[in-house]
Amino acid sequence: MATTDTTNFNLNLNDLAEEAFARCGTEMRTGYDLKTARRSLNLLTIDWANRGINLWTIEEGTIPLTQGTIAYDLPVDTIDLLEHQVRTGSGTNQQDLTISRISVSTYATIPNKNATGRPVQIFIDRQSGATNSSGVVQSPQVKVWPTPDRSSFYTLVYFRMRRIQDAGNGTNTQDIPFRMLPCLVSGLAYYLSLKIPEATDRIQMLKQDYEEQWLVASSEDREKAPLRLAPREFLY
Numbered sequence: 549m550a551t552t553d554t555t556n557f558n559l560n561l562n563d564l565a566e567e568a569f570a571r572c573g574t575e576m577r578t579g580y581d582l583k584t585a586r587r588s589l590n591l592l593t594i595d596w597a598n599r600g601i602n603l604w605t606i607e608e609g610t611i612p613l614t615q616g617t618i619a620y621d622l623p624v625d626t627i628d629l630l631e632h633q634v635r636t637g638s639g640t641n642q643q644d645l646t647i648s649r650i651s652v653s654t655y656a657t658i659p660n661k662n663a664t665g666r667p668v669q670i671f672i673d674r675q676s677g678a679t680n681s682s683g684v685v686q687s688p689q690v691k692v693w694p695t696p697d698r699s700s701f702y703t704l705v706y707f708r709m710r711r712i713q714d715a716g717n718g719t720n721t722q723d724i725p726f727r728m729l730p731c732l733v734s735g736l737a738y739y740l741s742l743k744i745p746e747a748t749d750r751i752q753m754l755k756q757d758y759e760e761q762w763l764v765a766s767s768e769d770r771e772k773a774p775l776r777l778a779p780r781e782f783l784y
Contacts, residue, residue: 559729561586562718564736571737571754572747586715588739589722592732593712597627599762603769604725605710606630611690613702618661618695620704622688624677625711629690634667635703644705647692658693667692667702727768731761 559567562576565585569576576582596602605627611620613634622629633644647670655661655671671693675686696702713723724732738754741747747754 558721558726559733560719560721561589561715564589564722564733567733568736568740569744571733572741572744572750574744574746582718584743585736585740588743589715589732589736592735592739593715593722593724595735597709597711600766601630601709602712603771605712606707607710608705608707610635610706611704612700613667613692613696613704615696615699616664618693619673619689619691622690622708623710624685624687626677626688627709627711628674629672629706629708631707632670632690633705634692635705636666636701647704655691655693661693661695663694664697665694667694667696667704669693670704725769728765731758731765734758734761 562582565576565582568585569581576585597605609623611622613620629649632647632649634647635642635644637643645666647668650669650671652671652673655669669692671691673689673691675688677686677688679685690704690706692704715722722732734754735758738751738758741751741754
């Protein structure tokens with residue numbers, strides 16, 4: 549018999565919820581069942597963000613640096629920056645120069661934060677992204693030092709890890725690669741088992757299955773470039 553010649557299998561939210569409920573030994577019957585599954589799914593993907601780097605959520609971005617400006621907003625769904633450089637010039641004259649990340653403590657001890665020059669250090673202020681009582685969005689920010697000494701010359705180039713998109717409605721597929729589907733279903737089943745009385749005796753089994761699936765999936769979702777470590781020379 550011939551194969552299908554297709555490789556587009558995926559699960560929308562309804563399919564995910566039905567599979568997870570089935571693993572809990574029950575079935576999805578009401579609109580509330582779908583609502584609670586969607587809520588658990590959103591919490592699950594937030595858990596993934598806390599567990600490590602999800603390679604499919606890495607995005608490149610740029611911020612033009614302005615003379616005399618220290619702080620710059622990042623996209624509100626930014627979790628953290630993984631890499632960052634200061635770019636000068638363009639085309640064949642373009643150069644990406646290293647800029648070091650420093651902690652809030654180190655940034656706080658800089659005597660003159662308004663000193664000007666080519667930025668060589670960056671402090672990443674990981675705000676919540678929530679909206680405060682004044683209607684102001686608490687976007688993550690970067691603060692550079694020294695303060696740029698010219699406009700239209702320096703560009704901050706970065707690679708960020710963004711949030712996984714929300715679960716959406718019943719017809720949406722999820723913002724994950726296909727290889728993460730088994731882990732997503734296992735995690736959702738475990739989360740639902742904590743709320744379904746009939747699934748109480750399955751909680752430990754479903755948790756163990758989720759952790760095993762996460763280990764498999766996260767082991768595959770990693771950088772496969774060779775790692776080279778070189779000793780640093782110290783002068784005494």
